[in-house]
Amino acid sequence: MATTAEASPTTGKSNYTQDLQMDEKHIPRKVPSFCSVRYGVAYVTQLCNFTLIAHNVIINITMIAMVNGTDHQSQVNGSTERLPIDLSGDLNKAPEKLPAGAPVYNWSPQIQGLIFSAVNYGMVLTPAPSGYLAGRIGAKRVVGAALFGSSFLVLCTPLAAEFGVVYLIITRTVQGISQGSGLGGQFALWEKWGPPHERNRLCTIALSGMTLATFITIFLGGFISQTYGWPFVFYIFGGIGCVCSFLWFVLVYDDPVSHPWISISEKEYIVSSLAQQARPSKQSLPIKAMLKSLPLWSLFLCCFSFQWLITVLIVYIPTYINSLYIVSTRDNGILSAIPFIASWVFGLLGGQVADLLLIKGVRLGTVRKITTLLGNLPSSVLLVALPYLKSSYMATVALLTASCGLAPLTQSGVYINALDIAPRYSSFLFGISRGFAQIAAVLAPIVSGYLLNQDPEFGWRNVFLLLFAINILGLIFYLIFGEADIQDWAKERKLTRL
Numbered sequence: 099m100a101t102t103a104e105a106s107p108t109t110g111k112s113n114y115t116q117d118l119q120m121d122e123k124h125i126p127r128k129v130p131s132f133c134s135v136r137y138g139v140a141y142v143t144q145l146c147n148f149t150l151i152a153h154n155v156i157i158n159i160t161m162i163a164m165v166n167g168t169d170h171q172s173q174v175n176g177s178t179e180r181l182p183i184d185l186s187g188d189l190n191k192a193p194e195k196l197p198a199g200a201p202v203y204n205w206s207p208q209i210q211g212l213i214f215s216a217v218n219y220g221m222v223l224t225p226a227p228s229g230y231l232a233g234r235i236g237a238k239r240v241v242g243a244a245l246f247g248s249s250f251l252v253l254c255t256p257l258a259a260e261f262g263v264v265y266l267i268i269t270r271t272v273q274g275i276s277q278g279s280g281l282g283g284q285f286a287l288w289e290k291w292g293p294p295h296e297r298n299r300l301c302t303i304a305l306s307g308m309t310l311a312t313f314i315t316i317f318l319g320g321f322i323s324q325t326y327g328w329p330f331v332f333y334i335f336g337g338i339g340c341v342c343s344f345l346w347f348v349l350v351y352d353d354p355v356s357h358p359w360i361s362i363s364e365k366e367y368i369v370s371s372l373a374q375q376a377r378p379s380k381q382s383l384p385i386k387a388m389l390k391s392l393p394l395w396s397l398f399l400c401c402f403s404f405q406w407l408i409t410v411l412i413v414y415i416p417t418y419i420n421s422l423y424i425v426s427t428r429d430n431g432i433l434s435a436i437p438f439i440a441s442w443v444f445g446l447l448g449g450q451v452a453d454l455l456l457i458k459g460v461r462l463g464t465v466r467k468i469t470t471l472l473g474n475l476p477s478s479v480l481l482v483a484l485p486y487l488k489s490s491y492m493a494t495v496a497l498l499t500a501s502c503g504l505a506p507l508t509q510s511g512v513y514i515n516a517l518d519i520a521p522r523y524s525s526f527l528f529g530i531s532r533g534f535a536q537i538a539a540v541l542a543p544i545v546s547g548y549l550l551n552q553d554p555e556f557g558w559r560n561v562f563l564l565l566f567a568i569n570i571l572g573l574i575f576y577l578i579f580g581e582a583d584i585q586d587w588a589k590e591r592k593l594t595r596l
Contacts, residue, residue, distance in 0.1 A: 134364055135354070135357060135359065135360040135361075135364060136291050136292070136293075136296075136300065136354070136364065136368060137300070137303070138349070139287060139291050139300075139349075139350060139351075140291075140299075140300045140301075140303040140304050141303065142345065142346065142349050142350050143284055143287065143303075143304035143307070143350070144303055144304050144305075144306060144307035144310075145307060145342055145345070145346075146241060146245055146280065146284065146307065146342060146346055147281070147284075147304060147305060147306075147307030147308045147311065148307035148308070148310055148311040148314075148342075149245060149248075149249070149311070149335075149338060149339045149342045149343075150244075150245065150248055150277045150280045150281060150308075150311075151307070151308040151311035151312060151315075152311040152312075152314070152315040152335050152338075152339075153248045153249070153251075153252045153273065153277065153335060153336070153339060154217055154277055155311065155312050155315050155316065155412055155413075156252065156255075156315055156319060156331055156332060156335055157213065157214065157217075157255075157270075158214070158316065158412060158413050158414075158415075158416055158417075159315070159316045159319035159320055159323065159331070159416050159427075159430070159431055159434065160319060160323055160328040160331050160332070161210060161213070161214075161416070161417065162320075162323075162416055162417070162420050162427050162430055163200060163202075163323040163324075163327075163328040163427050164201075164202065164203055164205070164259070164328055165202065165203055165204070165205050165210065200323075200327030200328050200329060201259070201260060203259070203263075205263070206551060207547050207550045207551045208547045208548055208550075208551040209263060209547075210417075210543075210547055211543040211544050211545075211546060211547020211548065211550075211551075212263075212267065212543075212544060212547070213263070213266060213267060213270065214413045214543035214547070215539070215540045215541070215542070215543040215544050216266075216267040216268075216270040216271050216274070217270040217271070217273055217274040217277065218274055218409075218536050218539035218540040218543075219271045219274055219540060220271050220272060220273070220274030220275030220276075220277070220278055221274040221275070221277055221278035221281070221532075221533075221536040221539065222278070222533055222536040222537055222539075222540060223275070223278065223533070224274075224275050224278030224279045224282060224529075224533075225278045225279075225281060225282030225528070225529035225530070225531075225532030225533045225536065226282065226526060226529035226530045226532075226533050227282075227529065228240055228244070228278065228279035228280075228282040228283040228529055229282040229283060229285060229286065229525040229526050229527075229528050229529025229530075229532075230525060230526045230529060231283065232282070232283035232284070232285075232286035232525055233286045233289070233525035233526065236286070236352035237283050237284055237285075237286040237287045237350075237352060238346070238347070238350050238351060238352050240279060240280075240283035240286075241279070241280045241283045241284050241346065241350075242343055242346045242347045242350075243279070244276045244277065244278075244279035244280035244283065245276075245280050245339060245342060245343040245346055246339075246340065246343040247273075247275075247276035247279075248273055248276040248277050248280065248339060249336050249337075249338075249339025249340045249342075249343060250336070250340075251269055251270075251272060251273040251276065252273065252332050252335060252336035252339060253332065253333060253336035253337070254269060255269055255270070255273075255332045255336075256328075256329035256332050256333070258270075274536075278532070278533075278536065281532055282528060282529040282532050282533075283525075283529075284304070285524065285525055285528035285529075286352075286525040287350075287352070288300060288301060288517070288524075289372075289521070289524060289525065290352065290353035290354065290368075290372070291353070291354065291368065292372075293367070293368060293371035293372065294371065294372075295371075295453065295456065295457070296453070297514070297517065298449045298452045298453045298456075298510050298514070299449045299450065299453055301449065301509070301510075301513075301514050302445055302446060302448060302449025302450075302452075302506075302509050302510055303446065303449070305445065305506075305509045305513070306442055306445045306446050306506070306509075309438055309441040309442040309445050309502075309506055310438075310442040312412055312435075312438040312441070313435050313438035313439045313441070313442055314435075315331075315335065316415075316416065316431050316434045316435040316438065317431050317432060317434075317435035318331075318431070319331045319431055320426075320427050320428045320429070320430055320431015320432060320434070320435075321428050321431060322334065323427045323428075323431075324426060324427045324428035324431075325428075354368045354369060355369070383523065383526065384587040384588075387585075387586075387587030388587065391519075391585060391587065392579040393519055393579055393580055393581040393585065394519065394520075394527070394585070395575075395579070396575050396576040396578070396579035396580045397512055397515050397516065397519070397527075397531055397576065397580065398530065398531055398534040399534070399571075399572045399575050399576070400470065400474075400512045400572045400573060400575065400576035400580070401512060401513070401531045401532075401534050401535045401572075402534045402535055402537060402538045402568075402572055403474075403538070403568050403569045403570075403571060403572025403573065404470075404473070404474055404505075404508055404512065404535070404569065404572065404573075405534075405535035405536070405538040405539055405542075406538040406539075406541075406542045406565055406568050406569060407474065407477060407478055407481075407505065407565055407569050408505060409538060409539045409542040409543065410481070410542055410546060410561065410562075410565050411437070411477075411481075411498075411501065411502055411505065413542070413543050413546075414543075414546060414561070415434045415437065415498060416430055416431070416434040418484075418558065419433050419434055419491075419494070421558070422488050422491070422494070423491055433491075433495055436495055436498075436499055437495070437498040437499040437501070437502035437503070438502055440499045440500075440502055440503030441502040441503055441505060441506050442506075443503070444503045444504060444506050444507060445506030445507075445509055448469060448473075448506060448507040448509055448510045449509070449510050451469075451510070452465050452469055452510035452511075455468075461582070462518060462582040463518075463580070463581055463582035463583070465510070465511075465582075466510075466511045466512065466515055466518070466580065466582050467511065467576070467577055467580060468511070469507045469508060469509075469510040469511035470507075470508050470511030470512045470573065470576060470577075470580075471511075471573065471577065472504060472507045472508075473504055473505050473506065473507035473508030473509075473511060474505075474508060474569055474570075474572075474573045475569075475570070475573060476500070476501070476504045477500075477501040477502070477504050477505045477569075478501075478565060478566045478569040478570065479566070480497045480498075480500050480501040481497070481501055481562045481565060481566065482562050482563060482565075482566045483497060484497055484498070484558070484562060485556075485558050485559040485562065512576055512580065513531075515580065515582065516528050516531060518581075518582040518583070518584070519581060519582065519583065519584060519585050519588065520584065520585055520587075520588035521584065521588070522588050522589075523588060538568075542565075545564070546561045549561050549564070
């Protein structure tokens, strides 16, 4: 199989690399990446992920304006300081007032934590079913419907907030169901569109839309909130989402065979490169064998711990900066967005590095663990150092940028490990792993909000120490038990019936 990583006793090279070399003798020459439909599908999926995550993180920057971000008396840290220079160049310029028409609410840090996490309630339940459903009826229908549903609910968010916190939480919960379906269902595409030796690049291109969305949404969200009012952030990105859902239905197809504009040579290349892989089975899922699989559990737990790290970064960077420094919503958006442009760049580079290591003969399992380690450990260590350097805003932004920049390297590691250990059930397992991750996305804002509300002096230190402990435990478990070989229960002859 092209996705195994067992060492050859004679050459020391992985079977993964050997199989790729053997396959290339029997398949047509690949179409250049910039001219290929498969990379076009990856970029459209990137746009889809951009839209879904933009809808998810909008409230992280608008919350500063929604709870009266100029009132620093109510922040969890009693002492704040003004930046030495305003980002527009004016010394000691006071933050601009928000537009008068934008409503302001009196929400405590604990209530804010509940609102932040609400979107993840639905995302816990939907990735696994949507991944399984996409494997049956196609990712085009599942993801397209999810993208439109999320866009519509984003447009309704300002009205829900006006009705009250309960209505806002309900709206974001249903929105999470749509977003979870979109994120969980899209992985079925790469079973039919991703040649094994290009899968890292295709997946990281698609996943990079998430970090790019965080950067652009927070960056522009601060400007829009400051100029027009925070409701317009939801209206603008909701409208963009409606357009993107139309493009998805027009441009994306479930497999190369059904695509009307793909060239014959590229179609033959993709189909031939996937010919030796296990086909999705219509038989029952081997649930008992899955529950006993330590490599699978290590994948799930590492996804959980890594998502805790990502959630704290995405949700709380604007709030953290707002709690330390007196800045306008616009300037907060600029400072909070800087770390995520580094995250986007490193996420793209991570896929290239992973594929290069595989071509050089490094074992697939080793590549997965190296990229996971580099994405987890340094990022969590840097966050633990943050509370001790809060007197310098330049050091704060630098550490946040380094932490966010390194984290996406994990996208080439544990994030796509399900394709290695069980390609037959990868859509379902991607959904399960996303579901585990979303449990962390639900708990992290709630627990962090509680810690910030209970301990104003050391709240942030406690948040980051807890993050570090959870992240390290998940990482250690994956480094010990993680694998990249196809598991026996994922092979046709070993299929377990219930």
